[in-house]
Amino acid sequence: MARVDSSYIRSISFDDARHKMTVHFVDGCIAEYFSVHPRTYNAILNADSPGAKFGELVRDRSYKFTVVKKAA
Numbered sequence: 001m002a003r004v005d006s007s008y009i010r011s012i013s014f015d016d017a018r019h020k021m022t023v024h025f026v027d028g029c030i031a032e033y034f035s036v037h038p039r040t041y042n043a044i045l046n047a048d049s050p051g052a053k054f055g056e057l058v059r060d061r062s063y064k065f066t067v068v069k070k071a072a
Contacts (some may be wrong), residue, residue, distance in 0.1 A: 004044075008051030014041040023054070028072035033058055033065045 001013045001024070011069035012022045021036040021044075038062070040057050 002045055004064060005048040006049065006051040009044075011053060012041065012050070014038065021058075022068075025071070028069065029067065030069040031065050034062045036063065049050050 001011045003011045005011045006026070008026060010026050013022045014020070015022075016038065018038050019034065019038075021041050023033065024030050027029075032062065036058070043057060044050050044053045053065070
């Protein structure tokens with residue numbers, strides 16, 4: 001789990017074998033995104049604004065995802 005400097009995302013992790021990215025949001029929500037390319041994960045992880053990059057590359061696209069934990 002990698003912590004990121006973001007007001008939107010607390011931390012993210014990536015499962016290479018499953019191409020699954022897990023995102024822990026600041027509001028307490030945890031979501032798993034499927035069929036994510038490693039480049040997408042790395043772009044978010046290394047972005048100046050991880051939340052904005054997540055919005056650009058994942059949130060505004062049609063990735064399948066599951067909410068593991070709802071926001072507090």
